[in-house]
């Protein structure tokens with residue numbers, strides 16, 4: 001089955017939910033040398049070891065080809081592949097969990113599929129039909145389900161990505177692309193006590209740019225200012241708007257939440273801010289649990305002022321990898337501000353609620369959990 005570009009353009013989620021998905025013809029080339037026995041599942045770090053198989057699907061001659069699932073391993077590319085020159089490269093991050101009955105669970109995977117396609121459109125790359133993304137992923141997870149760790153906090157991290165594999169030195173979009181889905185059994189993401197620096201000079205994104213997309217280059221551009229912050233004794237950067245550096249936007253590669261007194265604040269999504277799945281889930285859960293939430297511009301000035309008066313209770317990052325990552329303090333204009341250590345924080349309550357839903361330890365009133373076993 002071949003999907004051409006115009007077909008995939010019409011493949012929006014609302015429409016595809018109503019129709020039955022087409023059955024895909026996925027070729028499976030199983031590994032003859034599983035590495036699973038060499039993995040220490042009790043000591044997994046994050047995203048460092050990779051499961052036996054990966055899904056690969058090529059786009060050429062204006063159409064998506066049949067996907068294949070093949071042993072995880074190196075891929076061969078021509079040096080003129082446009083990914084190397086013009087950075088057409090996008091990705092997603094998601095997780096699969098296994099519950100105590102052995103069910104394999106995803107969390108809002110449609111959101112990742114839709115966001116990958118938003119990123120694709122912005123970078124002049126072909127959109128990916130739902131069939132390829134969802135059925136491809138489900139087939140891969142069934143094949144490698146023994147790789148899903150079950151210890152508390154662990155998961156199978158899923159990395160779908162697409163890059164320009166078409167060749168040429170001309171600065172124009174490639175004519176061929178490769179979609180890959182690879183997975184990595186990962187342990188709980190512990191970052192320890194995180195101190196962040198509020199950025200006064202660099203920006204991760206600008207109006208009209210690609211900040212809302214998960215484009216590889218966004219992350220490359222973050223590394224240098226983050227390294228400068230590390231050299232000053234911080235672990236991460238709080239990104240501010242590129243124009244005035246007066247408004248808080250994101251925390252590292254996470255969305256940011258700030259609690260002032262009992263109100264939870266988060267910045268509105270925009271051209272510059274990634275529309276995080278964790279962020280939107282937290283907003284919903286917080287509101288449903290009676291926590292006042294304000295989605296609005298947050299000025300650095302009000303956060304500093306709140307830190308001085310004691311009204312600032314919590315800052316935390318939100319994203320798939322860590323789910324919620326509490327921040328212990330921040331630096332701004334040469335002054336460090338510490339956050340209080342709370343017995344019952346919003347961060348820990350919200351993290352428990354969301355991870356209990358993800359791992360089937362609680363009811364899922366929202367229908368976010370998807371069983372793919």
Ligand SMILES: Cc1ncc(COP(=O)(O)O)c(C=O)c1O
Pocket residue numbers: 093214250252253254255274275276277278279318319320321
């Ligand atoms: C820049 C950025 N912001 C926010 C997020 C959080 O998004 P999500 O909750 O969908 O993982 C991510 C991670 O995907 C990210 O890379």
